[in-house]
Amino acid sequence: MKRLLSTIAVLALLWAVPVGAEVVSRIAAVVNEEVITTRQLDLELAARMATEARGETLSSAAVEARRQTVLSELIEQVLIRQRVAELGIEVSDGEVDEAVDDILKQNNLSGEQLEEALRLQGMSFAEYRKNLRKQIERYKLIGREVQAKVEVTNQEIRAYFREHIDEFREAPFLRLNRMTFALPPRASGEQVEALRAEAEKAAARLSAGEDLYTVLLGYASDPGVDGGDMGTFVEGELTAAFERAVEGLGEGDVSPVVEAAEGFHLLQVAERSPGSIRPYDSVEDEITAVLKERKTQERLQAWSEELKKGAYIDRRL
Secondary structure, three states: OHHHHHHHHHHHHHHOOOOOOOOOOOEEEEEOOEEEEHHHHHHHHHHHHHHHOOOOOOOHHHHHHHHHHHHHHHHHHHHHHHHHHHHOOOOOHHHHHHHHHHHHHHOOOOHHHHHHHHHHOOOOHHHHHHHHHHHHHHHHHHHHHOHHHOOOOHHHHHHHHHHOHHHHEOOOEEEEEEEEEEOOOOOOHHHHHHHHHHHHHHHHHHHOOOOHHHHHHOOOOOOOEEEEEEEEEEOOOOOHHHHHHHOOOOOOOEOOOEEEOOEEEEEEEEEEEOOOEOOHHHHHHHHHHHHHHHHHHHHHHHHHHHHHHOOOEEEOO
């Protein structure tokens, strides 16, 4: 809830318009017994355009389309306010205080800094609290009439897991073995070629099926030769030269000799895994959240339509 309150508070800050003496020019819409005037509409439209258009010049058709959208949103706000009153939903001063405190903490602001930001927007702190209260009322209403009626069954969760199984797959990885033939300091050309030849021989033995440690044992007296299990690697963790060397290799395959400044390397793919599937129990809550959000949005849309169908709405524009 804290995260939502922070978001709606920002919306309230951006969208709200100071309330002054309103001159009623024409009726834009009637919602049950409540009137939305063209002045209300134009004030709200101006506030939205100031934050959304960002100096962009819009055609008259685009402005009118935006005006109709804003009118639809004002109608929905009236319907929600009326439904809140009908159900007797209330928001205490303490709840508003808590929301304000959360906003201050999350944005690392002091009360004075928030009030100054509001002043620059042309809004008083009292008006800000009023808008915030309305947003919390809406949150409570949706929680009661939408979220409380959303259910996700075990069958739906398991079906989603099966249908989206690749989403729960760990990253593919390789487990590699290595043999390294280190060059001595200031090695001559002959020494380099001799060492390369030894690496090629070892590669041939590994490719023929000999065990890595058996091959290593044959070089036990040579301190310049070592190797063993390198561990596991996902894409991007190996050096570019090693990535190229193991590309396309299957389990048990041995790479060509990889030449480096320090010597020669052989890489053997001990295991190539497409990535294991995360256990169902570890993703059940995650799937539940996804399905609940999806159903909540669907239910919210249906609830909004039901609210409009059950009301008297007369759009005059």
